[in-house]
Amino acid sequence: MALNIRGxxxxxxxxxxxxxxxxxxxxxxxxxxxxxxxxxxKWLSDKQIVLLFEKTSTRTRCSFEVAARDLGMGxxxxxxxxxxxxKKESLADTAKVLGRLYDGIEYRGYKQSVVExxxxxxxxxxxxxxxxxxxxxxxxxxxxxxxxxxxxxxGRKLTFFGDARNNVANSLMVVCAKLGLHYCxxxxxxxxxxxxxxEKCHDIAGETGAVLEFTDDPAQGAKDCDxxxxxxxxxxxxxxxxxxxxxxxLLPYQVNGALLEKAKPTAIFLHCLxxxxxxxxxxxxxxxxxxxxxxxxxxxxxxLGTHARQFREAENRMHTIKAVLYATLH
Ligand code: CP
Ligand code: NVA
Numbered sequence: 001m002a003l004n005i006r007g008x009x010x011x012x013x014x015x016x017x018x019x020x021x022x023x024x025x026x027x028x029x030x031x032x033x034x035x036x037x038x039x040x041x042k043w044l045s046d047k048q049i050v051l052l053f054e055k056t057s058t059r060t061r062c063s064f065e066v067a068a069r070d071l072g073m074g075x076x077x078x079x080x081x082x083x084x085x086x087k088k089e090s091l092a093d094t095a096k097v098l099g100r101l102y103d104g105i106e107y108r109g110y111k112q113s114v115v116e117x118x119x120x121x122x123x124x125x126x127x128x129x130x131x132x133x134x135x136x137x138x139x140x141x142x143x144x145x146x147x148x149x150x151x152x153x154x155g156r157k158l159t160f161f162g163d164a165r166n167n168v169a170n171s172l173m174v175v176c177a178k179l180g181l182h183y184c185x186x187x188x189x190x191x192x193x194x195x196x197x198x199e200k201c202h203d204i205a206g207e208t209g210a211v212l213e214f215t216d217d218p219a220q221g222a223k224d225c226d227x228x229x230x231x232x233x234x235x236x237x238x239x240x241x242x243x244x245x246x247x248x249x250l251l252p253y254q255v256n257g258a259l260l261e262k263a264k265p266t267a268i269f270l271h272c273l274x275x276x277x278x279x280x281x282x283x284x285x286x287x288x289x290x291x292x293x294x295x296x297x298x299x300x301x302x303x304l305g306t307h308a309r310q311f312r313e314a315e316n317r318m319h320t321i322k323a324v325l326y327a328t329l330h
Pocket of ligand 1: 057275
């Protein structure tokens, strides 16, 4: 069924019903088919959007740009060095100006309140491209990828191993609660989600039949697991001094061959990316020199193995972001 979400912002999946999320997923699959069959869909050629990035990005930026161009839209990219926002012009004033020039605004940055204020003051749809608290566009790609693998996901167990209170983990808990999955947050007690969010997700789960599990035991997290998910141990914006503490806390939750063996034989591995799975990055090499670790949150055995789906997941960022753009703008 085609639902109408025209004019809405996409700030957190807490604002969306299960039906609306499923509508966006169906639309994403449709856009993916069109892209694969070379079917043109420049349906929004009268629209212009702006992308505001206060943190770095590969997938999110490129997905928004490609999706917008495929839809025929014009795109402007602004990084912190190339706009007045925050330094010489308040957020509210910037939002009011951008809302008069553009049909929609993507924002990646720090506080969730910033993306919410942008929506409040601009008067146009605002899409959250990641804040400290949430990463909602990532969720659509993750769920689409899992759906492509398993079909109906209700009752499937998705375990997040690691920093279970970061933006990606928070959003996974929300989307799993909304769509009736079994979500397991597996990490040290110090890095569990905030109480208020757990309570909200419990309320949602009460309506959808989702199951929420919290454990500091990696074997328990892997038991009966269909989807093993992990993310970087130190998120953008967190100080590098925390690496040592995070490594100590999170090494037991590394997704490696031994952990994968404890999951269902049909399980898949997902990662939002970027990933520290080898020494081929400056940070990866620094960590090796300092702590002797060849890999952090996931080993090459899993990352390059037959259960890995993270690159399909990365491609799905574009198809799902396109669905969000189209559904909120057409
Ligand atoms: N997964 C993700 O958001 O990647 P980028 O940081 O490269 O955008
Ligand atoms: N938790 C990570 C996600 C990156 C896509 C971060 O915020 O850096």
